[in-house]
Amino acid sequence: MSWPIVLRNVTKRFGERTILDNISLSIPPGETVALIGPSGGGKSTLLRCLNGLNTFDAGDIEIGPHRLAPDARNSSDDLQTVRRSFGMIFQDFQLFPHMSVRENVVEAPTRVLGLPPKDADERATRLLQRVGMAAHADAYPQQLSGGQKQRVAIARALAMEPVGLLCDEITSALDPELKNEVLSVLEDLKRDGLTLILVTHEIGFARRAADRVVMLCDGKILEEGPPAQVLDQPKSERLGLFLRRVMA
């Protein structure tokens, strides 16, 4: 299963403010896309529109065979299939605090996909090993460090066997030494052919891992292209300024 993502003229307004202004973007399956740009530029909103956590006002989004329509005119079946196919990782982890690490991972596969508990358990063990958290399977979220929590969150998303992951500033809340443990997991997933769409301030990581960098500013795509082009030879003054500020 490999689903391309196509956005056509997606526009979102919030009162007078235009958050997303006529965004068109096409992401082939397996690509890693880094969304960068100043705060309030629309990166997170764009990401959240992709799995229906935010609605939009005009345009449309195609995700494989599914089409997300403006406002909230989507059938909940469509929406839930899209959400199952693209896992979402949050800046503040949002693990379920009343469940152990293993229960966090097992919950959706058993309840949503109807996986038998034994299979879900095996899957959880495998995924927790993959993110290096197998030893903490019985711990509760509040006992873990930020980096560990984020790796569990990734395992939880992977347990639905998605075709891609939507990552919303997933290292922003982490100490520098913990960021790498999370980012290396992402690089590993990229090698597996997952589509990765990341909202990030990690320019170094974007340069190293992204196939494409998209710079969003004031709801518009200011520049896009391979990292070498966008990050090293920015065409616009605005992007150059932004990069100097972030790298400093």
Next chain:
Amino acid sequence: MDKLFTFLLATLFLAFSPTLCAQDKRPLKWGIDLAGGLPYFFGAPDNPDTYIGFEVDLIDALAKELRREINPENKAFDKLIQFVDRGDVDFAMNGLEITPDNLQNARFTRPYFIYRLQLVSRAKDARFTTLKECAEQGLKVGTLGGSAAVKVLKAHLEDSQIKPYEEQDQVFDDLSAKVVDAVLVDVPIALYYVVGDDHIEHRKKKYTGKFQMVGPSFAEGFYGIAIKKENDSLATELDGALGRVIESGKLKEILEKWHLWSPEQYRLYSPIRTAEASSGSLSFVDYFRLLLKGAGMTVFLSVAGMALAVALGLPIALARLYGPLPLRWLAIGYIEFFRGVPVLLLLYFLYFGLPSLVDIKLDAHVVAILGFGLNYAAYEAEIYRNGIQSIPIGQWEAGASLGMSPFLTFRRIIFPQSIRVILPPMTNDFIALFKDTSLVSVIAVIELTKQYQILTNSYDQHLAIGLTTAALYLVMSVPLGYLSRYLEQRWSKS
């Protein structure tokens, strides 16, 4: 979590369980001798299948007060007490006297009639006016077997002079036929067999002019309702109902209708020292046992009322939070209404108002549970709402991002987390409800406070019984208070 839902459903079901109501709604069996008891209970002359009499009227009034059907069961008069003791009938009422003998095998309600004995002779027989004269002349006296009159006769006469009968008609037939020289019966019977006044509608006309009452009536006693000794709850229920029939003037109305009223019957309005009351004070074990039963009812009402409130509160909170607009307004209306109305008014309305409005008669226990359940559901709904809203929106999004439906997310992710916020204030509410249950005494449910009231009405031991009652409340509510504080502390940490 699934277990909690099942538990909520199960308790809701239990609270309305038909078995509970059925047990209380079962018609009461009234032990009575159908074979004749003018003016107590007898076949109507124009329609012998219908029974009339002043005790029939009294039973109707009691049934109305108790909201229970009462059906007569035919039992021999002189064995009525045994049938009560064996449990064949729930109670017996048939001109049964509250005498020390009868009190050995049954307990009695407060009296509903003050009777005296009347000596009756054949008309124009001037040989005697007292039992003493009968004794001196060796005359034979008939009476009803098993009645208190037998004992009075035995005190004055030789056994050979006493002739007990099973039926009233036989006694007077034999007096007429000179088998006996005199008859000693309760005044109401004498009235209907002897007096020739046509205002007395159902008097025995065939005996008119044949007999006369001689001498003053004497040997005052009391009619009461006999109940199995161990059946405290029915005794208190019947006592309460009888009290209301007396105080409302209904009893006077009935007795006047049957020409049995006299000013001395006003003594029924205040507690009378019958044989039982004169037996002195209650022992600690006796009143503690009764209070413990009351405490059991208090616990039952609190638990059932709270279960209903907890089960009802959740859908109300959900309707208020996530329902479509009309439903949301309905939920807000519910919460504001029931938080604004005193629960006492609600209990009054459900118990007294509903039957007159729509002819729905609810058992008092059902009213209590329903009243508290509906009232507290409003508070619990707000506690739920507060708890649910305390969970960050990110948890909803995390669930949604995993493809979980809103309902599944709520059930598995949101609600379990909100319980720690919900439980401490809910425990506090339970303690409040626990004490609020004392309000149901107004609708004749006998719980701890009502039991205290009943006991101190009959026995002058206010301090001892009051302290024991308070101790029972404290023994139950203080640990609950500690539990609530423990829950608060434990969950405010994590």
